[in-house]
Amino acid sequence: MRILFLGDIVGRPGRRAVCNRLPQLRRKYGLDLVLANVENASGGLGLNRKHAQQLHRAGVEAMTSGNHIWRYKEILPFLDDTDWLLRPANYPPRVPGRGYTVLEAAGRRVAVLNLQGRVFMDPLDCPFRAADTAVREMQEQNPDVILVDFHAEATSEKQALRHYLNGRVTALLGTHTHVQTGDAAVGQLGTGYITDLGMCGPGNSIIGMDPESILEGFMLQLPKRMSVADSEAVLEGVLLDVRAEDGKCAAITSWRDNEEL
Numbered sequence: 001m002r003i004l005f006l007g008d009i010v011g012r013p014g015r016r017a018v019c020n021r022l023p024q025l026r027r028k029y030g031l032d033l034v035l036a037n038v039e040n041a042s043g044g045l046g047l048n049r050k051h052a053q054q055l056h057r058a059g060v061e062a063m064t065s066g067n068h069i070w071r072y073k074e075i076l077p078f079l080d081d082t083d084w085l086l087r088p089a090n091y092p093p094r095v096p097g098r099g100y101t102v103l104e105a106a107g108r109r110v111a112v113l114n115l116q117g118r119v120f121m122d123p124l125d126c127p128f129r130a131a132d133t134a135v136r137e138m139q140e141q142n143p144d145v146i147l148v149d150f151h152a153e154a155t156s157e158k159q160a161l162r163h164y165l166n167g168r169v170t171a172l173l174g175t176h177t178h179v180q181t182g183d184a185a186v187g188q189l190g191t192g193y194i195t196d197l198g199m200c201g202p203g204n205s206i207i208g209m210d211p212e213s214i215l216e217g218f219m220l221q222l223p224k225r226m227s228v229a230d231s232e233a234v235l236e237g238v239l240l241d242v243r244a245e246d247g248k249c250a251a252i253t254s255w256r257d258n259e260e261l
């Protein structure tokens with residue numbers, strides 16, 4: 001089974017590139033499932049309903065998110081009503097939405113879990129304990145494959161969760177920094193890992209945003225006026241090959257596509 005998991009989709013350039021290129025990418029790589037983090041898909045911060053539905057129609061079968069998912073109020077009931085759009089599982093109880101889902105793809109049951117880190121980020125419930133609970137609950141639904149998006153800033157926290165979940169999940173994939181790391185690998189117990197998937201967004205930018213506005217924020221220490229950069233999009237993520245017999249990760253390949261749209 002082959003899965004493409006895309007990093008944070010940023011703004012219109014990211015959405016447009018994903019929607020335009022997915023049909024071709026499906027054929028080219030023989031994809032059975034496409035997943036993405038979508039916390040920056042609308043205007044660079046957050047996600048509205050229209051864009052969630054647009055990406056879903058384009059073939060992103062399930063979506064993870066992170067700290068920016070709460071930006072648009074209209075997404076709160078949508079998170080409750082939709083089983084393909086996730087928010088991190090370790091938000092406090094009673095927060096709208098769900099942290100994991102189980103879907104069918106190519107005759108397999110694929111569980112997808114979203115967690116968020118706590119280092120250099122707003123405080124949340126413990127992602128390690130939340131992972132234990134979620135993995136146990138997901139196991140009750142007999143998944144063939146378990147994928148985890150760990151939306152976190154600190155590389156150490158991501159590596160720590162990798163060790164904690166080693167052998168218990170098919171793959172643990174980092175998001176949030178928008179910068180792809182070069183450490184994609186499968187561990188001895190068959191868990192695929194990358195510290196960060198990167199992003200699907202404008203290439204000539206600072207993590208997807210217009211360089212001028214971000215530079216001004218850093219240099220003047222005034223509140224940042226962030227806007228999505230207007231440049232050609234780069235798509236980044238990983239290709240995962242999953243073994244049919246035991247749901248272990250056979251291969252994880254960091255992937256980048258910046259061909260002319």
Ligand SMILES: [Fe+2]
Nearest residue numbers: 008039040176
């Ligand atoms: Fe992001």
Ligand SMILES: [Fe+2]
Nearest residue numbers: 066067068176
């Ligand atoms: Fe984030």
